[in-house]
Amino acid sequence: MRYISTRGQAPALSFEEVVLTGMASDGGLYVPETVPQLSHEELADMAGCSYAEIAFRVMKPYVGGEIDDDTFRGIVRDAYATFSHDAVVPLNQLDANHYLLELFHGPTLAFKDVALQLLGRLLDHFLAKRGERAVIMGATSGDTGSAAIEGCRHCDNLDIFILHPHERVSEVQRRQMTTVLANNVFNVAIEGNFDDAQAMVKASFADQTFLNGTRLVAVNSINWARIMAQVVYYVASAVALGAPHRKVSFCVPSANFGNVFAGYMAYRMGLPVERFVIATNANDILHRTLADNDFSKQALIATLAPSMDIVVSSNFERLLFEAYQRDGAAVAELLERFQDEPSALAEAPLARLREMFASHSIDDATILEVIREAHHRTQEILDPHTATGYRAAERERGDESVPMITLATAHPAKFAEAVVKAGFPGVPLPPHMDDLLEREERYTVLPAELAAVQRFVAENRR
Ligand SMILES: *Cc1c(COP(=O)(O)O)cnc(C)c1O
Numbered sequence: 464m465r466y467i468s469t470r471g472q473a474p475a476l477s478f479e480e481v482v483l484t485g486m487a488s489d490g491g492l493y494v495p496e497t498v499p500q501l502s503h504e505e506l507a508d509m510a511g512c513s514y515a516e517i518a519f520r521v522m523k524p525y526v527g528g529e530i531d532d533d534t535f536r537g538i539v540r541d542a543y544a545t546f547s548h549d550a551v552v553p554l555n556q557l558d559a560n561h562y563l564l565e566l567f568h569g570p571t572l573a574f575k576d577v578a579l580q581l582l583g584r585l586l587d588h589f590l591a592k593r594g595e596r597a598v599i600m601g602a603t604s605g606d607t608g609s610a611a612i613e614g615c616r617h618c619d620n621l622d623i624f625i626l627h628p629h630e631r632v633s634e635v636q637r638r639q640m641t642t643v644l645a646n647n648v649f650n651v652a653i654e655g656n657f658d659d660a661q662a663m664v665k666a667s668f669a670d671q672t673f674l675n676g677t678r679l680v681a682v683n684s685i686n687w688a689r690i691m692a693q694v695v696y697y698v699a700s701a702v703a704l705g706a707p708h709r710k711v712s713f714c715v716p717s718a719n720f721g722n723v724f725a726g727y728m729a730y731r732m733g734l735p736v737e738r739f740v741i742a743t744n745a746n747d748i749l750h751r752t753l754a755d756n757d758f759s760k761q762a763l764i765a766t767l768a769p770s771m772d773i774v775v776s777s778n779f780e781r782l783l784f785e786a787y788q789r790d791g792a793a794v795a796e797l798l799e800r801f802q803d804e805p806s807a808l809a810e811a812p813l814a815r816l817r818e819m820f821a822s823h824s825i826d827d828a829t830i831l832e833v834i835r836e837a838h839h840r841t842q843e844i845l846d847p848h849t850a851t852g853y854r855a856a857e858r859e860r861g862d863e864s865v866p867m868i869t870l871a872t873a874h875p876a877k878f879a880e881a882v883v884k885a886g887f888p889g890v891p892l893p894p895h896m897d898d899l900l901e902r903e904e905r906y907t908v909l910p911a912e913l914a915a916v917q918r919f920v921a922e923n924r925r
Contacts, residue, residue, distance in 0.1 A: 464527030466493040466687060469784040470798075471791020478529045479589050482582070482688045483597070485668075485681035490798075491791065492780050493687050499524035501698070501733045506707040509698070514551035515540045517702070518695040521732075525691045530588065538588060542580040545570055545613075547895055552577070552696045554703055555871075557841045560863060561856060563849070563871045564700045571639050572874035572893070573770070574722065575610035577696060578689035583614030583621070585688055586680060590620035597678040598924050599623040600667055602660035605632055606770045606873070609639035611682045616645040621680075622924040624649045626660040626916065629908055635877060635892075635899065642902040649923055655911030663916050673917040677924065684721035685777055693725030694732070701734055704866045714740035714856035714869040716848045717749055718771040720778035722870065727782060730819070737865045740821045742855035744768045744848075747824035749776055754822060756813055758797075759805030767827045767881040768847040770873065786812035823855035834885035844890055846873040847881035 466481040467473075470491030476484060481493045501521070509517050518539045519532075526535055543551050548568040555563040569576025590597055599621055601611055608625040615623045625640060629652035641650045653660045671679050684690070701711045713736065715723040723741055730736040743750045744766040751757040760774050780798060786808070787793045793809075800806050808816075825833065833850040837843055845853055849871040856869045875882050876890040883889055892899060909915050 465496040470795040498731045509702045517699045521695045538584045567874040570613040571609040572877045573606045574872045578692040579610040579614030581692040587618035597680045602626045602664045604657040605636045622647045626651045641904040641906045650906035652908045659911040697726045697729035710735040710737045711866045712737040714852045716742045716852040718773045720776040740859040742851040743824040745826045750822040750824040756807045821859040831885045844875045846875040846878045848872045
């Protein structure tokens, strides 16, 4: 399998190269050159298989023979053995035809574990094979950092440095990162805000000389392997509800669009899907684009669903590439214009998107209302991100005879603030984490100065 850039200029890469690379040199994102197909029989044969087995079968064509089957099976099995539920991603029925897909049973209680448990192991495998080491750098305001740390803590060939804004992440989120005491894990609290941390990571990727030739790897959602890992739960949940013999719809709380794009890939591989509903919080660029063709940036709004607080949806570019029928030049032109001024999609690509995607956006007051309403109707306490999905699914349901699967992207205990504001006592952390607030922490506070951060990384990497 070869991977090509959405902007059409960067060289095509192998799977191994694409896992180690991140963004393409032309500013685009990598996508597979052709979409592998799952036949009706192959889907039917997955009924009753374990999650790890379905994962192996769905991802195998993307790996394209670059890892032998036994090794890849082992990597997949290890990645999903870290989940606390035997089904890995269980389905929970909410009403006659509405299901929650619980993606939060991994080590950090949010769906990012599904991809990052795999990505860490894939990176370690390829680095070991090459006899190389690499450094991971990332900035986080919450979920991604802890999931990346958990995904890499056992990787011998990786050192991971995660920057978070000092005293500006919740205690649970900080402790999920800082209580991992592995000797390849480095938490840095920056005396600044998230944007300062992010800017230092970006600058480090732009000029990597401070690492003297060691590879710097990004684990954000532009990495293709994260999308690939997420394709699996769309297939697994649809098969559990009767695919390929009947269609399902999905509703996805969305921000950078990596999650719902993975669903679209499952559809393109042959999974029978009726529609995708994109749910957003008040940061609604995806909803504005689909509903009003208003493809423009707006100021960031801090919401009760902070993991969906974004201005630009980086992975939307991958869908635009398909909507523009893989015309990389047109995608490059649109996205370059969008950087500086409010833009709009051309008519035909927008019409193509509207065939498969609906959208709905809610503000903080409505998030609280939905948490109460969902509890009243189903006895479930939703986390604030999943609440956006619950409402969007109800509003954009379409044909009610088609099962609707809403993706539950985080455990409510992780976002207690919203749950308490909605009028509930807090939600307890699951048993494997109930001593989180007593565990020993380790992190280093640094000023928001690039030189200080780079010196820390260079001196501490192994
Ligand atoms: C990251 C995240 C999202 C958004 O996912 P995207 O792939 O960026 O669209 C939604 N909910 C939670 C809890 C998250 O951590």
